[in-house]
Every structure is written in C-alpha cells, then in structure tokens.
Amino acid sequence: MTPYESLQQRSREVAGFNSMASLLGWDQETYMPPKAGAYRAEQMGQLAGLTHRLSTAPEVGDWIKSCEDHLPPCADEEETAVRAANVREWRRDYDRATRLPGRLVEELARTTSLSREAWMEARRESNFAGFAPWLEKILALVREQAEAWGYNTCAYDGLLEGYEPGARVAELNPVFADLQKALTPLLPRLQKITGVVDPARLEGNYPIAGQQALNWRVAAAMGFDFEAGRIDTTVHPFCTEMGPRDCRLTTRYHEADFTSSLFGVMHEAGHGLYTQGLPVEHFGTPLGTFLSLGIHESQSRLWENQVGRSPEFWRHWYPIVREQFPALDGLPLEEFWLLVNRVKPSHIRVEADEATYNLHIVLRYEIEQRLVSGDLAVADLPEAWNARFEELFQIPVPDDARGCLQDTHWSLGLIGYFPTYTLGTLNAAQLFAAALRQVPGLEADLQQANYAPLLRWLQDNIHRHGRRYSPGELIQRATGEPLRATYFLDYLKAKYGLT
C-alpha cells in the first residue's frame, strides 16, 4: 500500500470505531436500560483509547510526511485535488491530536468529568462559589491546551480553531460588533411588533402521536431520507451519524405546545440533511466529514428559521396543522405566525428567540476571551456577566443559575465553542440570500412547499464538499463574499416589515 492508501485505510478504520461510539451514545440516550450506564461508560473509554492510539501512532505521522514530500499526481485532476485536501486535513488532525501531552489529555478528562458534577450542583443551588474553583482549573488547562496547539495572536484563537478551522478573533470581532450594534436598537421594535398576541393563545392539547406524524411529514418534505435515518425521543434533542447511510435525530414532546418539537425537528433535520448530503464515497476521510460547527449550525438554523419561521412556510402548513390539532381553532394564521416569531429579551439562551439569541452569544464570546486572557478574574465573572447582560438586554439577572451558571459548556472545557452558534446564524442568512439570488423560482418553490431545489443548492454548495475548503473559503465560494452580519440583519428587518 502507498502511504496515501495507508492513511485512507487508517482513517476509515477510525471512522468505523467512531461510528460505533455514536451508536453507543445514541443508545445510551434512547433505549439503554438505566443500570447499564456504568459499563457503557467503560466501553466508551475503551473505544476512545483505541481510536486515539490508532490516530496518533507514529506511522501515521510518517505516512503524512511522506505524502507531503511527494504525493504522486493522479491522471484525474479531481482526484489529485481530493488527495491534497485529505492530506492537508489529516495533518491538521494529527498535529492537534499529538501536540497535547498525554498528561494534559488525562487531566482534562478527569477535571471536566468532576467539574460537570460540580457545575450541576452549583447551578441547582445558584451558588457560583461552588463552581468557581473548577472554572479556574479548567481555564488553566485550556490555556495549556492553546499553548500546546499554538496560535499567532491570542490563546483564544488556538481554542477557536478546534471548533471553527481558520476563524480568528481579529476577523470575528468586527462582525460580532456590527451585529450587536445593529441588533440593540432593533430589538425594542421587534418586541413591539410581535408582542401584540397573547402567548397563552397557543397553549392547548397537542397529542404526541399527532406531533410525531407532523414532524415526520415535515422532515420528509424537507428531504430527510427515512430509509437512511430515523427520529427518536430523548431528553435533549440531537443529531448523530453512525455510518454513511445512518443519521438519527431526536426530539422531545410537550403536550401543551407542538411548536417546540416541530422547530426542534426542523433544526435537527437541517443537521441531518447536511450529514446525508456528505459524499458517501469519501466516508471516513476528511472529504466525507462535516466541516465545522459554524457550518453545521448554519444548516440547522437555515431550515429552522429561514424556512420554518417564514410566512410562506406557514401559509402552506398551517391548514394541515389545524386539521391535526383542533386546539388551534380560532387562532388565525397571522397571529399564530407572530407567536412563533415572538421576540422578547429573556435570561436563558436555549429558550431565546432567533433575534435575541445572538446577544446571548455576544455576551459569552466577550467574556470567554477575557477569561482566557486573564483580563477577567473568575471571582469577578458574575458581576461582569450581570452588568453586561443588563446593558445588552435591558433586564436584570435575578440569580447566577439564570446568569453565568446556565450553560454546561465551560464545565466541560468547551471554551471557544459559543461563537459558532452565531456564526451558524450569520452563515445561514448569507447562504439563504445567495440561494434566493442564484436559484431561479426558488421563492415560488418554497411557497409551494417544494424544498428540493433549496436542498439541491445546499448539497452542491455546502454538503458535497466535506472538509475540502475552509469555512471562510466555502462561504466565499457559495455566496461570493466573506461572512458579514448584514444578511442576517436584513433578513430580520424584511421578515418583520421594517426598513
């Protein structure tokens, strides 16, 4: 075997074991009997150890070096480009995996497992002091991580790179600043427009079987292939892949409100369509793998918001939904639409509407940077959080459980992750605008609930490329310009009839 073929084989072998880990994880959340948890954790550790050994073995480094020194050209130009991109990404993965000293990996695993417990208790009791020492430890460890991985300008860049390859604080800061500056004056106007209908009007009895039927029907209309995927019920919704034709979504149901499960399914199905659109022939190699969190999230948000929260969507689906749920009798389409697009400042990020959501991220992004640089001491976090929150949202923070203790990310050592949520939002709006410009008749198609042309455009411009380009290159290629906050802001204004 040539070094390239050896890398290909190893990469696919690791993907096979990772797919098994996905199944173990999915099963744990869906059907696993409760007493099986302890052994399942052992099995996950066993697989993680195996894939780590396989990915970081010295021969992998040798094969990559050899490909970098001399990659035999193929007769086929496309295949040559594929190989070059795969080798580039294997190098990236190998370096990131091997640059961390084993001691640091273990300490991170041990610390985050304990700090997650501490965070859960601290949040339950709204007691920041219980979590503060753990956050100190985690910050020290992720700073070490960033040093080991390396960076040019600031340690935060080194962390960001793990979630969004190529993203840099120097480029993100102006985008986030533009966004925040434009959102702040917009919010009171959106709140006023959407606040005219009483949210209690949506409350009713929506039997779960009916919700499921609707979710399935909408996901199928979006193009989700149920022969290569499924939807199950879990406490926390997610989308996971366990093979090239096996992508599973989950959702949860509230009998008093069907919209939360439906939008959740559209969101996860957006992730799922990306997964199902990755090139099967490259499965297990970088070109068959999703690109970044910001790109993944763009797919989920585009389907959930640009499609699912549009007036066109509901002009088609509302009559169908009303037939399913008599609880909606007497609620006109226009009022229903305002309710599912209601803008209102609130404390909890995961419950936020699509406009204020991004201010939650701006807050976390600013604070994370200051924590990593040491500019903000952990002890001062609640005060800094609360002050900035009130500035951004114009409402006070009642307690740390609804403030700086609400998210699990930091307790797990996931620092640099938050901005990818807003990158997803901005990518989604910019991609959707490009699709509307580029696909003739797309607006009419969407009005008729014909989602195939949109899906095809996303497949051609995003899904089929895997990790061939960086996120920045991909957005540039698909939309003709670098990422900007404008498209999202224009989308919001147009949606609510503002100019």
Added chain:
Amino acid sequence: MTPYESLQQRSREVAGFNSMASLLGWDQETYMPPKAGAYRAEQMGQLAGLTHRLSTAPEVGDWIKSCEDHLPPCADEEETAVRAANVREWRRDYDRATRLPGRLVEELARTTSLSREAWMEARRESNFAGFAPWLEKILALVREQAEAWGYNTCAYDGLLEGYEPGARVAELNPVFADLQKALTPLLPRLQKITGVVDPARLEGNYPIAGQQALNWRVAAAMGFDFEAGRIDTTVHPFCTEMGPRDCRLTTRYHEADFTSSLFGVMHEAGHGLYTQGLPVEHFGTPLGTFLSLGIHESQSRLWENQVGRSPEFWRHWYPIVREQFPALDGLPLEEFWLLVNRVKPSHIRVEADEATYNLHIVLRYEIEQRLVSGDLAVADLPEAWNARFEELFQIPVPDDARGCLQDTHWSLGLIGYFPTYTLGTLNAAQLFAAALRQVPGLEADLQQANYAPLLRWLQDNIHRHGRRYSPGELIQRATGEPLRATYFLDYLKAKYGLT
C-alpha cells in the same frame, strides 16, 4: 502485571468489543434504518477481525502456558479455584480459535454467506438441487474444522464440542434413543387427550398494546429486571447481552393469538434470567459467561414449559388474561389449557409442540451424524429425511421446503447445534424436578405466582457458576445424577395425567 492479570485484562477487553458487536446486532434487528445495512456489515467485520486478533495473539498463548506451568496460589481458596477454572477455559477457547487455519476461517465465512442466500432461494422454491452443492461444500469444510480441532472417536464429536462442551455422541446416543423409544407410543395418547378442543376457539382479537402489557407483567413476575434489560419487537425473537447489566429480549406479535408472543417472551426471559444471573464481578471472563447452548436452552424451556404451560400457572394468570382480552369470553380455563398444550405431529420444527419437538431433533441429530461421517450422501438426504420423518411422525413430508430445507442451521455451517435443543428440554425437566425436591414449599409458591424461590434455586445451582463446571458436572451437581430422558418423560406423563 502477572500473566493471569494480563489474561484477565485481555479477556475483558475482548468482552467489551463483543458487547459492542451485540449492540450493533441488536440495533440492526430493531431500529437501524434499512440503507445502513451494508456499512453495518463492514463494522461487524471490523470488530470480528479485531477480537480475533486480540484473542489469538501469541502473547495470549504465552500467558496461558505460564499460568498452566505455575499459577501462584491465592490466600483465598475460592479465588484459587476461580483462577484455575478461568485458565482452563481460556486454554479451551485459545486452542479452538488458533487451531483453525486462517484460510479455513475465511473460506467458511465466504461459503456460509453465499450458501445462506442459496438456501433461502432453495427453500422458497422447495428445490433441494439448488442447495445440495452448497451443503456438500459446507460438509467438507466442517469436516476440516473437526480435524483441525481434533476429537477422539468421531468427527461429529469435534463439532458438538463447540456448542456443548464435553458432550459426546457415545453418551448422547443412548439418551436420545431412550427418549425416542418412549415418545413414539406416548404421542398418539397425548394427541388424543389434547385434541378434544377446536384450536379455532383461541382465535380472536388481541390488541398488541394489551399483549405488551401482559408480556411485561409476566416477565417482571418471573424476576426479569427491566432496569437492566428491555423487550423490543423483531421479526425473529432473540435474547442478547450487551454488558453485565444490559440484557435485551425481543418478541413479535400476532393480533389473532396472544399466546405465541407470551410463550416467546417467557422463553426469551428464561434466557434473560440466566444472563442476568451470571456473576457481574466475573463479567468478561469465563466464569462470568454462559456455559453452553444446552444449559442456556434449559433455562428458556423451563420457564416457557415447566412453568408457563403448567395448570398452576394458568390458574393464577387466566383470570388476569381474560380481563385483558374479551376475546377469551366463553373459553373455560380447562379448554384454554388444553389448547396451549396441544400435541399434534407437524412438519415444521419451530412450530412444534413441546412433545413432538424432540422427534424433530432426533431426526436431525441422526441425519447430521450420517452426513458428517459420509454414511449418507447429500444427494440421498431428501429421501432419507422423508422416510425417517414418516417413521417418527406417521405423516408424509409434502415437499422439501417443509422437509430437509426448513432450517437455516446447515446453510450457516452450524452442524452439531441441533441436539442442544433437546439437551435443553431434558436438562429443564431434570432441573425442575430437582428444584421441586429441594425447595420446600416450591409447589405452593408456584401456585401463588411467587417465582422468586425457583429463580433463586436456578441462580444458586446454574447461573452463578458461569463456565466453572462442564455442563455434565453442573447437571450432576444440581440434580445428583447425570442427564437422563426419564425426567422429561415423567413430566409429560404427569402433566397429561398418564401413568
């Protein structure tokens, strides 16, 4: 690490991967989307290759040899015995795995995968000629297998050993002969007694939700731990283990007849109780593993037949079942009981009643031995099958699909497997008789649907020992004598009031 500790660690590592394979297999039958099948097969191959390499590595042989030469005694006598038994069983597994040449393993895998396809088509068309060349090939390969494994008296012994350690033709033949000789005159009498009620009286509408509720309730009453297991729906029922506290059963439902699913669940739950009764502290080593197919099957049959088809069982459960299913109105307990104990010669093994079932096995056991020895040519199989079938059952075989083509086992290379079904039947009767003798008040307990004392006896005498003793030793220890056909025959006669 000492060689013993190394063996322990390797054995647990292999068990971890085998448990993952069980989950992959369970998922494939329950929830996997259809298009995921091809990749799932690759993953199964990947795991099988990994566990084969880990189990047959030369260092494993060295560790075993070293333990055999000198196993350091422990202070604890019990621990010394445990270690000796584990080493003995590791040796057995290692020799069986390493004695087969790689070429033979691959050829068997390839041949059985193709011959299974050929068998399915041949059975569909009742065309023995389509399967005959494959059976020839498989017989040649399993003969090679037997030679590689080694045996004392006949090649069939070498095969049998793989399913029932220690079982030998020379010892089984008289038991099977006794059984057959006694059954033949008994059958017409049982058929007459149980044939007085029209089976159509049981047909009705049994909603699946009601069947599920009943199945769950009965399995829980038997002692199946639903915190460490579950029941799902599949085309073919099975029981599988994917960790020390994770045992999953499956069943299927027919709306016109609830008894098939209920007895199926009692059968699989019998397997499941054995699995849940294996010592958790030995999980992943021989002492935490089930002993043999004949012992596993004894547990399923004991619960399905000795318990589930007894008059005591139905005196308690029939009123409950009638409340669940109005379809049973007008069918008295006595008639219902005769219907679920109906004896009648039939062509298909898997649909046979508990009495005639064993004649199906006698037939296969005799024929398998002659095929392996070469005494019967493949071309003559249908004729030999049909002639012996008519002798045993007094009804002719209408076609090969309902004759020698009905079972999948031979197409998969499983030769020497069939007798373990009847061993299970005989073990069950002998064990149940011993439990009735040894546990004070057991009969009264069973009448009151208190199954805990029976389960405890089975846990103490069978489950907790894992592979500590051979099946023969285990039966001797639990019942005070070697396996005999008498207990099963006495059980049958007593059940139907014969002397």
